[in-house]
Each structure stands twice: as C-alpha cells, then as structure tokens.
Amino acid sequence: MTLASFLDAGALAGAHALARYRSEFPIFRDAIYLNTCSLGALGERTRRRSAEFFDLWQTRGASAWYDVWWDALAELRTRYARVVGASPAEIALAPSVSVALSAVGEAIDYRRRPKVVVTALDFPTVAYQWLAKRPRGVELVVVESPDGISVPPEAIAAAVDDRTALVATSHVYFTSGAIQDIKSVAEVARRCGALTLVDAYQSVGQVPVDVKAAGVDFLTAGGLKWLLGGPGIVLLYVRAELAPQLAPAIVGWFGHRNQFAFDPRVLELHDDARRFELGTPSLAAVYAQLGGLDYIDEIGIPAIRRVTAALTEDLIARARDLGLRPKVASRAEDRSAIVMLPAPDPAAGVRHLAAAKIIADARPGHVRLSPFFYNVQDDHVSALERLGTPPGH
Numbered sequence: 001m002t003l004a005s006f007l008d009a010g011a012l013a014g015a016h017a018l019a020r021y022r023s024e025f026p027i028f029r030d031a032i033y034l035n036t037c038s039l040g041a042l043g044e045r046t047r048r049r050s051a052e053f054f055d056l057w058q059t060r061g062a063s064a065w066y067d068v069w070w071d072a073l074a075e076l077r078t079r080y081a082r083v084v085g086a087s088p089a090e091i092a093l094a095p096s097v098s099v100a101l102s103a104v105g106e107a108i109d110y111r112r113r114p115k116v117v118v119t120a121l122d123f124p125t126v127a128y129q130w131l132a133k134r135p136r137g138v139e140l141v142v143v144e145s146p147d148g149i150s151v152p153p154e155a156i157a158a159a160v161d162d163r164t165a166l167v168a169t170s171h172v173y174f175t176s177g178a179i180q181d182i183k184s185v186a187e188v189a190r191r192c193g194a195l196t197l198v199d200a201y202q203s204v205g206q207v208p209v210d211v212k213a214a215g216v217d218f219l220t221a222g223g224l225k226w227l228l229g230g231p232g233i234v235l236l237y238v239r240a241e242l243a244p245q246l247a248p249a250i251v252g253w254f255g256h257r258n259q260f261a262f263d264p265r266v267l268e269l270h271d272d273a274r275r276f277e278l279g280t281p282s283l284a285a286v287y288a289q290l291g292g293l294d295y296i297d298e299i300g301i302p303a304i305r306r307v308t309a310a311l312t313e314d315l316i317a318r319a320r321d322l323g324l325r326p327k328v329a330s331r332a333e334d335r336s337a338i339v340m341l342p343a344p345d346p347a348a349g350v351r352h353l354a355a356a357k358i359i360a361d362a363r364p365g366h367v368r369l370s371p372f373f374y375n376v377q378d379d380h381v382s383a384l385e386r387l388g389t390p391p392g393h
C-alpha cells in the first residue's frame with residue numbers, strides 16, 4: 001500500500017465511513033475505548049455468535065460436535081487463512097501465541113543450528129520460549145533497538161548466520177507500533193538457511209498481511225486484539241512445503257491424522273499445519289472469533305487500514321500540537337495504530353483517564369492509545385484533554 005493511498009485526506013472527512021459500526025460496540029455508550037491493542041472491543045455480532053455456541057451447547061450437548069462444531073473449526077481455519085493470504089491447510093488453531101510458539105519451538109532441530117534471533121522490541125513471550133531452552137544448548141540472540149521504536153534491518157542481518165535456526169520477531173512492535181519489514185527479515189534468514197517466524201498479533205486485522213508475499217515460514221496472530229475475537233484463540237500459519245518436514249515434540253490428538261482411531265501405539269501426524277494442533281479447542285473462543293471476523297471480512301483490512309492510519313496521524317498531530325512527543329516511527333507508512341505518549345507515571349495517567357471513562361493502557365514510560373475503525377477524532381480530543389487536566393479534577 002502506498003503512503004498516498006492510506007493517508008487519504010478524505011478518510012476522516014466528517015464522521016468517517018466506518019464510524020457507522022460504532023453503534024454495534026456498546027462500550028461506546030458510556031466510555032471512550034482506545035485500547036484495541038490490548039483487547040478489541042466486544043461487538044454485537046461477536047456476542048451473537050458466542051450466544052449461538054452456548055445455545056447449541058444447551059440444546060444439543062455433545063451431539064453438536066460432529067456436524068456444527070467440527071464445521072466451525074474448519075470455517076475458522078478457512079477465514080483465518082484468507083486474512084493472512086494462506087490456504088486453509090496452512091493454518092493450525094491454538095489457544096494462545098505462547099502455545100503456538102511452543103509448538104514451533106519444539107519442532108526445530110537445534111543440533112547444527114543452535115541460534116535463535118529475536119529483537120529487544122518483540123513481546124517477551126517470544127524470547128521466553130527460547131530462553132527456556134538454554135539448558136538444552138539453545139543460544140538466544142537479542143538484537144537491540146537504538147531508539148526503542150524499531151530495529152535496523154542491518155542489525156538483524158548481522159546477527160543471523162549459518163548457525164541460526166530461526167529468526168522470530170514481530171510484524172508490528174507492541175511497544176512502539178512501528179511496522180517491521182518482515183519480507184526483508186525473511187530474505188535475510190533464508191539467505192543463511194534459517195527459518196522465519198513472525199508474531200503478528202499486533203498487526204493482523206489492522207494492517208494488511210500476506211504471508212506469501214512476505215515469504216515467512218510461520219506466522220501467528222489471533223482474536224484478542226485487532227481481529228475482535230477476544231481471548232483464547234489464535235492462528236499459526238505454517239508454510240505448506242515446510243509442515244510435513246517438521247515433527248513437533250509436543251503434540252496432541254487434534255494433530256493426529258487418525259484422531260478417532262484412539263490407538264496409543266501409533267502417532268501419525270497430519271501432513272499439514274494441523275500437526276501443530278494439540279487438544280480440544282475452546283469453542284466459545286472459536287465462535288467469538290467467527291463473530292469478530294464478520295466485521296473484519298465485511299469491511300476488509302485495506303479499508304480498515306485507511307481509516308486507522310488517518311486516525312493515527314490525527315492523534316499524533318493533536319498530541320504534537322499540545323507539545324507532547326509521541327514515540328512513533330518517523331515515517332507515517334511505518335506506523336500502525338499504536339501511539340505511545342510519554343508520561344512520567346503511566347499507570348497514574350491510565351487511572352486518570354479511566355476515572356473519566358476513557359480506556360487506555362500503560363507500558364513503561366508511556367500511556368498507550370490505539371484507535372481502531374470504531375473510533376472517531378473526538379475520542380482523541382477527549383483523551384488528550386483529559387491527559388492535560390491535573391489529577392483530582
């Protein structure tokens with residue numbers, strides 16, 4: 001997407017086109033929600049699909065498994081695949097990013113290539129996965145960020161070599177909102193014979209993602225934030241050619257190709273990404289995610305990106321007008337809808353906002369605001385005004 005196409009001057013004209021969805025998110029009736037990067041707001045369609053699951057459970061019990069619920073899992077794999085440009089067979093379902101990372105981490109052979117490269121800005125659950133394997137000889141290399149906003153591609157290139165098994169890093173950094181060029185990361189890794197895993201939890205839903213164009217081997221993202229599906233459900237993309245070559249050392253019966261043979265003597269995993277699935281998925285979470293995707297699919301991520309990019313620029317400009325210095329990427333096209341506002345006591349700032357029913361969150365040194373398509377410019381005005389009001393008022 002070019003800069004001109006997403007910084008469309010008309011994207012916020014009047015109440016922007018996507019503001020019509022706001023009435024479907026009841027939290028806005030008495031609050032201002034600016035925290036999608038922690039948890040997407042609950043929409044009516046999501047609630048309705050969740051209720052559908054509970055109705056089925058109540059009326060049909062386990063008999064819903066083999067027709068409707070089994071189909072719901074397949075529907076979710078297919079829709080997740082579409083959102084990231086993969087095929088359904090390249091998608092495994094998992095309950096959290098940490099579990100998805102564990103499945104990948106336990107499928108890699110570290111004997112010849114003991115090194116895993118991450119960056120200092122990645123969500124730490126990524127690094128923890130490989131720190132935990134240090135006693136087994138895995139070497140974790142953390143590439144530093146000079147500015148706390150992004151990591152120079154040259155620094156990543158310098159860290160990757162022929163002893164590297166995997167480069168595991170973010171698409172959008174949770175702590176600065178900067179978008180990393182994952183295609184160039186994948187190229188660097190490939191040149192050295194290493195694999196690439198992308199934690200796209202902060203990007204899929206708000207920024208277009210195409211796993212094929214990026215050339216990554218694994219990618220994970222999920223419902224919690226920008227896909228509006230709540231906690232407990234994530235996707236793991238595994239490149240089709242790669243999946244059958246990998247034998248995860250943590251497994252479960254959902255990964256078994258003959259799941260209902262119930263034979264404890266034979267472990268034959270699916271040939272596709274499902275070999276990375278473990279146990280029974282949380283169906284409540286699956287249904288909530290299908291409801292969240294009803295919004296994302298109907299609007300389309302390019303349209304979401306146009307509006308959220310314009311909102312992001314609006315928030316940054318207003319903050320700068322007030323003398324604040326948001327910690328964001330220097331080029332607009334490298335920014336996503338996460339805006340870090342420096343604050344001496346971020347937790348107090350978040351409490352001060354909450355007292356005025358403005359929901360944001362804190363990260364070290366910053367109040368973090370994250371507008372999405374259901375926000376409007378007035379939300380920014382209210383939040384910034386409140387932040388400028390002394391506590392106690």
Ligand SMILES: Cc1ncc(COP(=O)(O)O)c(C=O)c1O
Nearest residue numbers: 096097098123125174199201202
């Ligand atoms: C980029 C990123 N990755 C991973 C996580 C955590 O993932 P999980 O709790 O599903 O393991 C978060 C935050 O919730 C995040 O922002």
